Amino acid sequence: MAADAGRIGCHGGVELSKAAARAAGQGDLMDRFEADYPKGPHDQPQSMCPAFGSLRVGLRMRRVGTILSGSACCVYGLTFTSHFYGAKRSVGYVPFSSETLVTGKLYEDIVEAVHQMADPEKYDAVIVTNLCVPTASGVPLKMLPREIDGVRIVGIDVPGFGVPTHAEAKDVLSAAMLAYARQEAEAGPVQRPRGGLKDKPTLTLVGEMFPADPIVIGGMLEPMGLAVGPTVPVREWRDLYAALDCATVAAIHPFYTATFREFTAAGRSIVGSAPIGLDGTDAWLSAIGRNCSVPQARIDATRNAMRAAISAGLAANRINGRITLSGYEGSELIVGRLLVELGADLRYVGTACPRTPYNSEDADWLEARGVTLRFRASLEQDIAAFEEFRPDLAIGTTPVVQKAKEAATPALYFTNLISARPLMGPAGPGSLPSVINVAIANKDRFIAMNAFFEGVGSGDTAGVWQEVPQDRSAYRKKYAAKVKQSRNAVDNGDSVGC
Numbered sequence: 001m002a003a004d005a006g007r008i009g010c011h012g013g014v015e016l017s018k019a020a021a022r023a024a025g026q027g028d029l030m031d032r033f034e035a036d037y038p039k040g041p042h043d044q045p046q047s048m049c050p051a052f053g054s055l056r057v058g059l060r061m062r063r064v065g066t067i068l069s070g071s072a073c074c075v076y077g078l079t080f081t082s083h084f085y086g087a088k089r090s091v092g093y094v095p096f097s098s099e100t101l102v103t104g105k106l107y108e109d110i111v112e113a114v115h116q117m118a119d120p121e122k123y124d125a126v127i128v129t130n131l132c133v134p135t136a137s138g139v140p141l142k143m144l145p146r147e148i149d150g151v152r153i154v155g156i157d158v159p160g161f162g163v164p165t166h167a168e169a170k171d172v173l174s175a176a177m178l179a180y181a182r183q184e185a186e187a188g189p190v191q192r193p194r195g196g197l198k199d200k201p202t203l204t205l206v207g208e209m210f211p212a213d214p215i216v217i218g219g220m221l222e223p224m225g226l227a228v229g230p231t232v233p234v235r236e237w238r239d240l241y242a243a244l245d246c247a248t249v250a251a252i253h254p255f256y257t258a259t260f261r262e263f264t265a266a267g268r269s270i271v272g273s274a275p276i277g278l279d280g281t282d283a284w285l286s287a288i289g290r291n292c293s294v295p296q297a298r299i300d301a302t303r304n305a306m307r308a309a310i311s312a313g314l315a316a317n318r319i320n321g322r323i324t325l326s327g328y329e330g331s332e333l334i335v336g337r338l339l340v341e342l343g344a345d346l347r348y349v350g351t352a353c354p355r356t357p358y359n360s361e362d363a364d365w366l367e368a369r370g371v372t373l374r375f376r377a378s379l380e381q382d383i384a385a386f387e388e389f390r391p392d393l394a395i396g397t398t399p400v401v402q403k404a405k406e407a408a409t410p411a412l413y414f415t416n417l418i419s420a421r422p423l424m425g426p427a428g429p430g431s432l433p434s435v436i437n438v439a440i441a442n443k444d445r446f447i448a449m450n451a452f453f454e455g456v457g458s459g460d461t462a463g464v465w466q467e468v469p470q471d472r473s474a475y476r477k478k479y480a481a482k483v484k485q486s487r488n489a490v491d492n493g494d495s496v497g498c
Contacts, residue, residue: 014161017132017136017159017161018030018136018161018162020136020137021135021136021138021159021161021162023138024136024137024138025138025140026135026136026138026157029135029157029162030162033162033163034162036168036171036257036258037162037163037164037168037257037354038354038376039164039376040164040354040375040376040377040378048081048166049074049077049078049131049160049166050158050159050160050163050164050165050166050168050169051068051070051074051078051129051131051158051160051163051166051169052078052081052082052166052169053158053165053166053167053168053169053170053173054127054129054156054158054169054170054172054173055068055078055079055082055091055129055169056082056085056087056166056170057170057173057174057233058127058129058173059082059087059089059091060087060233060235061125061233061234061235061236061237062124062235062236062237063122063123063124063125063236063237064123064124064125064126064127064237065092065117065118065122065123065125065126065127066089066091066092066126066127066129067091067092067093067094067110067113067114067117067126067127067128067129068091068092068093068094068129068131069093069094069096069106069110069128069129069130069131069134069139070129070130070131070132070133070134071131071132071133072093072095074131074132075091075093075131078091078131079091079093092113092117094106094109094110094113095109096109096133096134101133101134101137101139106134106137106139107139107140107143110128110139110141110144111144111145114126114128114144114145114148114153115148118148118149118151118153119149119151120149120150120151123151124151124152124236124237124238125151125152125153125154125177125237126151126152126153126154127154127155127156127173128141128144128153128154128155128156129155129156129157129158129173130155130156130157130158130159131158131159131160132159132160132161134157135157135158135159135162136159136161141155141156141157142155152180152237154173154176154177154180155176156172156173156176157172158172158173164352164376165328165352165353166328167253167255167328167329167330167352167353168255168257168353170208170233170256171255171256171257171258171259172258173233174232174233174234174256174258174259175256175258175259175261175262176258177234177237177240178232178240178243178244178259178262178263179262180240181237181240181241181244182244182262182265182266184241185241185244185245190238190241191237191238191241192238192241192242193230193238193239193241193242194236194238194239197242198227198229199227200225200226200227201225201226201227201246201247201292202226202227202228202229202242202245202246202247203217203221203226203227203228203229203246203247203248203249203250203288203292204229204230204231204232204243204244204246204248204249204250204263204268205217205228205229205230205231205232205250205252206231206232206249206250206251206252206253206256206259206260207231207232207251207252207253207256207330207331208231208233208253208329209231209252209253209331209423209424210419210420210421210422210423212422212427213422213423213424213427214228214231215228216422216424216425216426216427217250217275217424217425219425220275220281220285220302220306220424220425221288221302223298223301223302223305224285224288224289224292224294224298224299224302225294225298226247226288226292226294229242229243229245229246230242230243232256232259244262244263244266244268246268247291247292248268248269248270248271248288248291248292249263249268249269249270249271250270250271250274250284250288251270251271251272251273251358252274252331252334253329253330253331254272254330254333254353254356254357254358254359254362255330255353255354255356257356260358269291270358271284271287271288271291272287272356272357272358272359272360272361272362273287273334273358273359273361273362274331274334274423274424275306275424275425276334276335276337276338276423276424276428277310277314277337277338277340277341277428277429278307278310278311278314278341279337279341279365280334280337280338280362280365281306281307281310281424281425282303282306282307283361285299285302285303285306286299286303289302306425306426309425309426310425310426310428310429313426313428313429313430314341314342314429316429316430317342317429317430317432317433317434318342318343318433319339319342319343319344319432319433319436319437320343320344320437320440321344321345321391321392321393321436321437321440322344322345322346322347322389322390322391322392322393323339323344323345323346323347323391323392323393323394323395323436324346324347324348324350324382324385324386324389324391324393324394324395324396325339325346325348325349325350325395325396325414326348326349326350326351326377326382326385326395326396326397326400326414327350327351327352327395327396327397327414327415327418327419328351328352328353328397328415329414329415329419330351330353331419331423332349332350332351332353332414333349333351333359333362333363333366333373334362334423335414335418335419335423335432336349336362336366336371337362337365337366338423338428338429338432339432339436340366340369340371341429342429342432342433344436346366346369346371347371347372347385347389347391348371348372348373348374348385348386348388348389349366349371349372349373349374350373350374350377350381350382350385350396351374351375351376351377352376352377353375353376354375354376355375372385379397379399379400382396382397382400383399383400383403386400386403386404386407386409390409391404391409392409392410392440392443393409393410393411393412393436393439393440394409394410394411394412395411395412395413395414395418396411396413396414397413397414397415398413401413405446406458408443408446408447408449408450409443409446410439410440410442410443410446411439412435412436412439417435418432418435421435460472
């Protein structure tokens with residue numbers, strides 16, 4: 001079976017793509033996606049293509065090759081963005097046509113590409129990723145050979161209609177690699193970490209964070225006789241074995257549902273939240289100590305030392321201002337906790353990621369302090385929160401930042417300016433106040449800029465014109481209505497067959 005390639009994917013309607021995938025024998029995959037990544041107010045992601053997340057994970061790994069199978073426009077956009085973010089290696093691409101989809105030739109082309117790339121001198125593993133159209137058409141990556149000449153072959157599906165965010169796509173690939181590595185470890189001896197084995201029980205961190213944070217966490221754990229192990233997503237295949245061989249797992253980012261399932265299958269316990277701020281660090285150290293059977297006296301000594309250090313940092317660094325916060329990285333709640341303890345009047349936290357058992361403690365802590373939370377927040381909800389609370393500073397995604405600055409409100413991009421800072425333990429209180437206080441103090445500059453550009457129009461008419469462009473909003477509304485009407489292909493009676 002092959003679905004009509006011109007009508008499925010990002011722009012063809014989510015329901016049609018889902019129905020096509022199920023008709024093509026991908027029912028189990030779609031059921032797993034729906035269980036692992038429950039949707040919210042919006043079914044279609046409002047940020048970048050989700051596959052960007054898994055692509056970045058693979059491109060950051062040593063001796064790992066990547067092959068994409070999808071529409072040419074999607075592959076172009078993904079590879080362009082990945083190189084924009086610093087990738088320095090090529091990405092394999094298997095093109096297709098309606099004919100190769102219908103005849104099954106696309107799968108044969110993928111097999112040929114995998115054999116061509118699987119060079120053991122260059123690679124430990126090759127990642128093959130189905131994008132929307134191949135997934136909806138049922139291209140069976142699970143039938144790929146498990147290894148070729150000692151090179152591991154890992155096939156994953158990352159369709160935009162099944163994986164809501166690029167953050168969760170990181171989970172798809174990380175879980176697939178952990179599952180493979182776990183089976184290898186169960187079968188016999190495996191490679192040691194490049195830096196050798198630790199002489200203490202280790203903690204595996206799950207979630208991409210500022211490079212200094214694992215070091216800070218290691219310093220907090222050392223008095224308890226523990227050490228930091230690898231961070232997942234890993235940077236090398238052999239790190240997967242060390243990640244599995246841990247005393248417990250820290251769910252720093254809480255949305256790695258499939259990854260946590262692999263750790264549970266390996267018999268590892270999982271601790272939610274993070275060592276963030278005073279309350280968060282104290283509770284987290286207690287939970288880690290209990291899970292690793294650390295004597296209570298050592299736990300308490302470490303907690304007391306951290307409470308003193310963090311309390312001093314919070315006293316010396318304060319934030320005075322009303323803030324709204326939104327993002328799609330998954331760390332929004334723990335950043336929100338730190339902002340509140342720093343004195344910020346935090347009114348709203350929106351995250352594109354879902355509520356999970358591993359962020360429930362953070363959610364309860366924030367809600368108990370009057371913060372409005374939105375999981376799976378839509379752009380419309382984030383902007384509505386900005387308009388309702390009128391913050392002194394908006395921290396958010398690019399469109400939220402743009403909206404705030406148009407309203408002469410200081411704004412900071414969450415991903416590059418907030419989450420890319422040391423946040424854990426004693427380092428956290430000193431990292432955020434400076435950038436936030438400076439931004440809030442820029443209010444007068446935004447007011448002056450607004451006054452300077454007063455009268456130059458907005459939206460389609462922004463700028464200086466000899467003839468002001470005609471208002472085409474009626475046509476835009478008419479076209480939007482047509483698109484909305486055709487979105488749900490199943491309800492509209494469109495057939496999906498073999």
